[in-house]
Amino acid sequence: MSSPTRRTVLRGLALAAAATAVPLPAFASSLAPAGYAPSLRQMRGMWIASVVNINWPSKTGLTADQQKAEYLAWLDLAQARKLNAVFVQIRPTADAFWPSPFEPWSQYLTGTQGQDPGYDPLAFLVEETHKRGLAFHAWFNPYRVSMQPDPAKLHPDHPGRKHPDWIIPYGGKLYYNPGMPEVRAFVQDAMMDAVSRYDIDGLHFDDYFYPVNTTAFDDSAAFAQYGQGFPGLAAWRRNNVDLLVQEMQQRVRQAKPEIAWGISPSGIWRNKATDPLGSETSGGQSYDSLHADTRGWVKKGWLDYIAPQIYWYIGQSNADYAKLVPWWSDVAAGTGTQLWIGQAAYKAGAAGQSAEWLRPSELTDHLTLNRNHPEVGGDIWYNSADVRDDRLGSVTTTVTDHYTRPALGPLLPRLAGGRAPRRPALASAHRVNGGTELHIIATGRDTPFQYAIYRLDKPARPEDFTDARNLVAVVPADRNVRWVDPAGTKGAHYYVTAVDRANRQSPPSQGRRVHW
Numbered sequence: 001m002s003s004p005t006r007r008t009v010l011r012g013l014a015l016a017a018a019a020t021a022v023p024l025p026a027f028a029s030s031l032a033p034a035g036y037a038p039s040l041r042q043m044r045g046m047w048i049a050s051v052v053n054i055n056w057p058s059k060t061g062l063t064a065d066q067q068k069a070e071y072l073a074w075l076d077l078a079q080a081r082k083l084n085a086v087f088v089q090i091r092p093t094a095d096a097f098w099p100s101p102f103e104p105w106s107q108y109l110t111g112t113q114g115q116d117p118g119y120d121p122l123a124f125l126v127e128e129t130h131k132r133g134l135a136f137h138a139w140f141n142p143y144r145v146s147m148q149p150d151p152a153k154l155h156p157d158h159p160g161r162k163h164p165d166w167i168i169p170y171g172g173k174l175y176y177n178p179g180m181p182e183v184r185a186f187v188q189d190a191m192m193d194a195v196s197r198y199d200i201d202g203l204h205f206d207d208y209f210y211p212v213n214t215t216a217f218d219d220s221a222a223f224a225q226y227g228q229g230f231p232g233l234a235a236w237r238r239n240n241v242d243l244l245v246q247e248m249q250q251r252v253r254q255a256k257p258e259i260a261w262g263i264s265p266s267g268i269w270r271n272k273a274t275d276p277l278g279s280e281t282s283g284g285q286s287y288d289s290l291h292a293d294t295r296g297w298v299k300k301g302w303l304d305y306i307a308p309q310i311y312w313y314i315g316q317s318n319a320d321y322a323k324l325v326p327w328w329s330d331v332a333a334g335t336g337t338q339l340w341i342g343q344a345a346y347k348a349g350a351a352g353q354s355a356e357w358l359r360p361s362e363l364t365d366h367l368t369l370n371r372n373h374p375e376v377g378g379d380i381w382y383n384s385a386d387v388r389d390d391r392l393g394s395v396t397t398t399v400t401d402h403y404t405r406p407a408l409g410p411l412l413p414r415l416a417g418g419r420a421p422r423r424p425a426l427a428s429a430h431r432v433n434g435g436t437e438l439h440i441i442a443t444g445r446d447t448p449f450q451y452a453i454y455r456l457d458k459p460a461r462p463e464d465f466t467d468a469r470n471l472v473a474v475v476p477a478d479r480n481v482r483w484v485d486p487a488g489t490k491g492a493h494y495y496v497t498a499v500d501r502a503n504r505q506s507p508p509s510q511g512r513r514v515h516w
Contacts, residue, residue: 063118090121314362325341429513452498
């Protein structure tokens with residue numbers, strides 16, 4: 001991007017950041033802890049779903065330029081809602097949003113599986129997301145093959161056509177068989193192709209593993225071949241999913257150790273009535289119904305983060321948000337696994353939902369309650385269309401209440417000790433029409449990912465750079481950046497840190513005081 005264009009972009013970002021440079025609101029709710037201070041680091045993400053064209057592309061048959069324009073609009077929304085990450089579904093049904101040597105082009109791009117869309121969508125997605133200073137998490141579904149039941153409708157070169165024994169039809173859909181070692185290796189290879197070839201920030205699974213706990217999902221032949229030594233079908237299936245999770249961690253760490261690897265499972269591991277370690281709930285149990293030992297993955301250290309989908313309201317009798325957040329916080333405490341909460345923006349104000357979801361305050365109350373639990377490191381919103389539609393103004397209310405300050409992305413504990421970027425130079429800070437302009441210069445050989453800009457009313461102390469109340473903007477980095485703070489005033493002290501893609505922060509620049 002040319003310098004004048006970049007300056008225009010950053011001036012626009014400054015205007016957005018200025019909206020965050022306001023005093024923190026007073027929270028009257030009893031859900032909020034006394035003396036709460038905002039975190040400098042927080043996951044603020046949203047899911048962009050591609051399966052059956054839920055979000056992007058909005059329909060099949062769009063031109064490449066139309067698809068690109070739609071995606072840029074989603075990035076505009078992410079910035080407008082003060083988010084710092086997107087989770088984009090790039091392998092929804094054993095297909096690909098990139099030129100994969102393993103699986104065909106996704107039908108959700110062109111309407112025809114295997115048809116080249118005329119560009120590399122994943123390369124475009126990653127590049128444009130990073131231009132905005134946003135993190136890109138690649139969202140994969142490991143085992144779902146098709147949303148329809150006929151293998152003959154798959155592309156002739158689809159692996160499911162070449163290996164019909166890999167496929168299990170169930171519930172009007174097709175799945176790969178998780179119990180076959182060659183299938184597990186293949187789906188890992190297919191996903192790792194994107195990890196190794198593209199500059200993504202995270203590898204992400206949602207909550208789909210086995211579709212259901214029933215023998216109607218007919219994997220009896222694989223169980224007969226590989227299930228020796230297990231007490232039953234469920235234990236064998238659960239071990240198959242465990243192997244997938246553990247092996248994915250090993251492969252990601254080997255190939256790209258600085259990307260985040262995590263899963264967003266169903267919000268209930270097990271109910272306390274089933275297992276004394278379970279939550280005070282009475283809903284569907286991922287351990288039993290999906291063969292997903294989500295608690296075990298955290299305790300065994302197999303994930304960088306877990307993002308349980310706690311898609312229930314505060315006070316819900318069978319699955320109370322106010323009971324599940326403390327339960328998950330206790331599970332994550334001391335493990336080194338980050339805890340982010342999957343939030344049901346799709347339920348807020350939606351027709352047919354219970355009265356509690358028609359309260360404009362339901363979502364903001366969730367984040368207020370989270371403040372009592374420091375293990376919660378942020379939230380991911382499902383889905384982007386609902387973040388956009390903002391029924392009842394519930395998303396706007398949440399952003400106004402909780403995203404009053406910008407936030408750096410989460411820093412994984414295992415990466416915190418890595419080499420931080422070199423501190424940038426703050427060449428100048430002076431008054432211009434409409435605010436204070438900073439001139440920031442990269443000093444190291446590598447260009448940082450972002451610059452974090454701090455404004456204080458006095459010279460800074462080291463602890464001031466861990467206090468989110470001093471952070472006024474996080475902007476995309478370049479070798480030379482000019483950024484305008486519309487709220488800057490005479491006498492303000494500015495400092496800048498460089499932030500890398502792992503969200504490590506450099507020492508601060510030399511301070512600059514605005515004299516005129």
